[in-house]
Amino acid sequence: MPELADITNPDVDATADAAAPADGTGLGAFEALLHDERLTAAGLLFEVAAGLEAALGSQIDGHGLALSEFEVLLRLVRSPGGQLRMSDLARQVNLSSSGLTRLADRLEARGLLERRACPTDGRGSNALVTAEGRTVMAAVLPGHVALVERWLTSALEPAQLQALTGALRAVRAGVRPDAEAGARTGVAPGPA
Amino acid sequence: MPELADITNPDVDATADAAAPADGTGLGAFEALLHDERLTAAGLLFEVAAGLEAALGSQIDGHGLALSEFEVLLRLVRSPGGQLRMSDLARQVNLSSSGLTRLADRLEARGLLERRACPTDGRGSNALVTAEGRTVMAAVLPGHVALVERWLTSALEPAQLQALTGALRAVRAGVRPDAEAGARTGVAPGPA
DNA sequence: CAAAGGTAGTTGCACACGCAACTACATTAG
């Protein structure tokens, strides 16, 4: 068994349990953990994310889109050329490959998305927003941003908002290192 | 049709779309929205929540629990008497009634939870953590808190963490007003 | 007290998603 120092290894989550006596230390320590401020902070983050998601959700599916579908289209319209590799897209929206396959199927059936064979890699498809997809997004986005404004940004002083995004970026750097910098140009680094 | 001023009405999400020209204003405005900093802030929040969830998830289901099951048990062990009304519990963990019914079924089948008929209201059950449920949580929590420490709190300066929780609380006040104050005592306000 | 309406919780159904297995292509080793 590794020593406690191994807790710093980010690869194996289970090593965190090395710090857990699981007994012996008694119930006092357990009771203390229940009201640990770190636990509270994490819970707060999840609560707010879920709450904001709910606050934004109804407007989006008022336009006939699920939240994950909206996120996919959003990533696409934000990408140069309006296209992205399926696998990149899947990572960006936190979906498995198969999940994105199905989702893309639905959007394609509705004419909001097309699949293009990737010219440089015979295996792959690029997902591409159609003109109709853009139209839908153009209809959804203004209201969406208005709701973000109402529930998120306008609830905070400018300095608070700045602090929030700064802190979130710092956390993301650890938890999602690939989302970091250059936001990956549209498709492959090949010729446009 | 209501005027733009109606956008301040929080009851009807669709009113946010009143601000959406959907055409006429042209594509420049649309393009601008795509890189709106408010949109980025919201996306950041969701990304971090999802990332942290993933970072914490594997340790939890290393103990045979799904994340939502963990959250339910956590709410219960934090409640006085270790019990909570089903409907309250459902709201707290952002689950529908039916979702919680099924989840409670699973936990009950594993002996981590019991249902008690509510003495003051013949319709209702209280969910109650069993001793075994507490044992499981005692085994999971230390490692869980260690991971929260590693990925969330230790990634931030103390002042940053303070600012983060402050901002999150401000947002939650709007988006989840019921979660606000007194955290609702265990069961009903009746005699213990 | 009786009737009407509201609330708590459970079940039928549909569906989105993850995992594992598979195909097709790419890449590297020999």
Added chain:
DNA sequence: CTAATGTAGTTGCGTGTGCAACTACCTTTG
């Protein structure tokens, strides 16, 4: 060039969850 290994994307299958309908109970109104 051929073989072995790795990667992109799709499908079969199981499962967790929301919605709508239903039952049982509470609450309010006449």
